Amino acid sequence: MTRPVVAGLDGSRESLAAADWAAREALRRDLPLRLVHAWEGLPDDDGDAELPELRAPQYHARRVLRGALDLLNARYPRLYIAAEQVRRQPGPALLAEAENAELLVIGNQGTGGVGGLLSGSVALTVVAHADRPVVLVRAGETVADEHLPDGPRKASAATPFRDVAVAVDTGRPCDDVLDFAFHAAELRKAPLRVVHAWHVPLSKGVPGVEERTRIRTAAERELTELLAPWREKYPGVVVSENLHEGRAAHVLVRAAGGAGLLVVGRRRRRTAVGPHTGPVAHALFHHVHRPVVSVPHD
Structure with missing residues (x-):
């Protein structure tokens, strides 16, 4: 089974830098890239999406994932990239993703709050318990x-x-x-x-x-x-x-x-x-x- 490189996203500068680093590493290893945005507040498929209080954060989550996907597809056209929103708390979601990943890449000191994924404590918890290598990337990290x-x-x-x-x-x-x-x-x-x-x-x-x-x-x-x-x-x-x-x-x-x-x-x-x-x-x-x-x- 081919293990992908997985990047966790939350819309922060740190997580976007992590996704870009993950894309370059996936190319180096000739592996696919998987982008994941996890938030337990995502609605079920039974109509909860119509609740007004869920619309804004849901749209935010979609924009985060779509924006990163479009950007990375433009920068790295030879790379196969998949993206998914996961209805689960960020920490457990990323630990589950790591089980089938070649390596997991996350931002160092990402944002918390509504739609946020990687507060410092969440990132450290993932590092402490993942069964696969985890890469922490700071904001502003570039190819140069x-x-x-x-x-x-x-x-x-x-x-x-x-x-x-x-x-x-x-x-x-x-x-x-x-x-x-x-x-x-x-x-x-x-x-x-x-x-x-x-x-x-x-x-x-x-x-x-x-x-x-x-x-x-x-x-x-x-x-x-x-x-x-x-x-x-x-x-x-x-x-x-x-x-x-x-x-x-x-x-x-x-x-x-x-x-x-x-x-x-x-x-x-x-x-x-x-x-x-x-x-x-x-x-x-x-x-x-x-x-x-x-x-x-x-």
């Missing part, structure tokens, strides 16, 4: 932002792609995260920047130079060994290993600078729904201005 500037000229679709960056914990490596990152870099013909944050355990007290050097050397060796089979699987991807001392959130926010895409892992949650993504991921979603991909793993 994925590319490097060419000397004094501005970046454009004609210049090479920016690096793909991926966060790696050598103590808890994850094949799903690395496979996504390597594949994304391969699709873009972009370098892959592998980032690992290391620090001296508090139990060590204040370490001397030799102890700090030993810890860093061990981290370098572990990272090189971890990446060896992936370099072999993706021989065309140029990989750089980046180790930085410090806490993961601070290191990754800095390391994402200049990248076109940041890939991070997230352990699957089996508990009740809620917007809990962990402190590192939460910091990245709020402070990284490029698209961030959250890849679930066991």
Whole structure:
């Protein structure tokens, strides 16, 4: 079964940027795109649509979906795009959509309110519980932002792609995260920047130079060994290993600078729904201005 790239819409600038990013990613992966607008206030097919209080938000929902569909069809005529309004709360609707998606793309800090889809808490809940990769895209993200500037000229679709960056914990490596990152870099013909944050355990007290050097050397060796089979699987991807001392959130926010895409892992949650993504991921979603991909793993 061919899995589509799915984009959630709510009419906000963030969600429109997410839909455009999703369209480009669908083309890169040779997959169809599915646009979804979810709102539990949509009327049933039994005549409720005639209620005056439902007409305005219903028309708004239709305009959001139709406007995005027309825009993306004009920009990407080679892409197959389907669109659907879903009568369901946005969070559960998107989690259901993610089950059959190659990846789900949503806006980072979309609007709430009538006809709104992705408030911050809804987006984080979707990220925390989706069983497929979820991409968060900020408002204003354009095709040029994925590319490097060419000397004094501005970046454009004609210049090479920016690096793909991926966060790696050598103590808890994850094949799903690395496979996504390597594949994304391969699709873009972009370098892959592998980032690992290391620090001296508090139990060590204040370490001397030799102890700090030993810890860093061990981290370098572990990272090189971890990446060896992936370099072999993706021989065309140029990989750089980046180790930085410090806490993961601070290191990754800095390391994402200049990248076109940041890939991070997230352990699957089996508990009740809620917007809990962990402190590192939460910091990245709020402070990284490029698209961030959250890849679930066991």
